[in-house]
Amino acid sequence: MTDNYYVCPGCALLCDDIEVETEDNKITKMYTACMKGVARMKGCSSPLECTVEQEAADVDASIEKAAAILKDAKNPLIFGHGNSSSEAQKVAIEIAKRTGAYIDDTSSFCQGPIIEAILQEKLKTCTLDDVRDKADVTVFWGADPANSHPRHLSRYSYFPRGKERQRGWEEDRTLITVDIRKSDTSEIAGNSGFFQIPIKGDAEFMNALVDGLSSKVPKTSFNFDKKKILELSNTLKKAKFGVIGVGLGLLYSLEELEPLFALMDKLNSVSNFHIIPMVGQYNMRGFNHNLFEETGYINRVKFDIESGQAKHGAEYSVVEALKERSVDAALVIGSDPLSSLPLPVARYLADIPLIDIDPCQNLTATKANVTIPCALGGVESGGTAVRMDGVEIELKQIVETDKLSDKEVLTRIMEAL
Numbered sequence: 001m002t003d004n005y006y007v008c009p010g011c012a013l014l015c016d017d018i019e020v021e022t023e024d025n026k027i028t029k030m031y032t033a034c035m036k037g038v039a040r041m042k043g044c045s046s047p048l049e050c051t052v053e054q055e056a057a058d059v060d061a062s063i064e065k066a067a068a069i070l071k072d073a074k075n076p077l078i079f080g081h082g083n084s085s086s087e088a089q090k091v092a093i094e095i096a097k098r099t100g101a102y103i104d105d106t107s108s109f110c111q112g113p114i115i116e117a118i119l120q121e122k123l124k125t126c127t128l129d130d131v132r133d134k135a136d137v138t139v140f141w142g143a144d145p146a147n148s149h150p151r152h153l154s155r156y157s158y159f160p161r162g163k164e165r166q167r168g169w170e171e172d173r174t175l176i177t178v179d180i181r182k183s184d185t186s187e188i189a190g191n192s193g194f195f196q197i198p199i200k201g202d203a204e205f206m207n208a209l210v211d212g213l214s215s216k217v218p219k220t221s222f223n224f225d226k227k228k229i230l231e232l233s234n235t236l237k238k239a240k241f242g243v244i245g246v247g248l249g250l251l252y253s254l255e256e257l258e259p260l261f262a263l264m265d266k267l268n269s270v271s272n273f274h275i276i277p278m279v280g281q282y283n284m285r286g287f288n289h290n291l292f293e294e295t296g297y298i299n300r301v302k303f304d305i306e307s308g309q310a311k312h313g314a315e316y317s318v319v320e321a322l323k324e325r326s327v328d329a330a331l332v333i334g335s336d337p338l339s340s341l342p343l344p345v346a347r348y349l350a351d352i353p354l355i356d357i358d359p360c361q362n363l364t365a366t367k368a369n370v371t372i373p374c375a376l377g378g379v380e381s382g383g384t385a386v387r388m389d390g391v392e393i394e395l396k397q398i399v400e401t402d403k404l405s406d407k408e409v410l411t412r413i414m415e416a417l
């Protein structure tokens, strides 16, 4: 892409073909971004203000207070990161190391297991550019990209012409959706491409597909047309370059990843299939990569303050650590856990000393002891991020701001520790 194009931080597709017009240091027009991207890039309707104990403060006082809270805590938590640049994430990891903190992100209860398996090379993956150029069969499983990643189908997975897919969706691509209900993406796939399964039926459907791919009669307890499963198995078997986009619907249904591993093993013994996690926040995958590089784990880490060693396990997840009340202060960056965590856990989080760093006002900020606004990544500040397929993308600053970037806020907190 040339210098005239910018990257949209609206989701982890990180579309890098966005053109903008600016006037008086404001974006006035945007081209090619979807509505979700436009809403994100326009900025906050209600920007976050700098406060200490809910009173207006300057940034120096807020940073000093944030550092004091972290210093006083025995077991702080550093949470969020999905809407932060990779540079900020690396500083957050360093702060966690120095303060003996828990560090975790939303992947802990969504795409984490898939990203971990990909980084450990247990699942075959590919880039979105491969999907555009080569994919002839794309399956969205428990995912509805027409709403979650609105330009996925038009840029990569269904509508575009690709190097080896010159005849496009009309003749060269097959779109399949597997879901518990008909989604907007299923409408595009049509009746022949939509496979409706019961709630929690994903593992059983995967096992039935493995049967079909092994030329056996599929076994299912639910009332599903076995002929249709055999037809789908045949389509998957014939794929030259297949992709499965794994959504939250699938991850919340599977108790363990074994059925997915078994399906991928079988698919790759008869065909050629790849997995891409349908990551939501623009740099959640970046956090997983950065923490993995530092510790060998993608999330659910607690650092030992003396040795700097990372401990990892379910007990160090944000939800468990808060449930056990072993966290005694928290720094939240680029996230709104009071809106998304289970209520009893969120209540405890609201009761402990809380720091919130974000471009926009949110529910977490209303309960925080310290709030520090930061520049909106990809619009008011640059940096790097990791796209849903693991490709690093450079975000460019579009407009000037007097706010510090997320990396600068965290660096100043670290210096004040």
Ligand code: SF4
Pocket (backbone or CB within 6 Å): 008, 009, 010, 011, 012, 013, 014, 015, 032, 033, 034, 035, 036, 037, 038, 149, 150, 151, 152
């Ligand atoms: S699909 Fe995602 S990255 Fe692309 S323009 Fe829309 S919100 Fe932005």
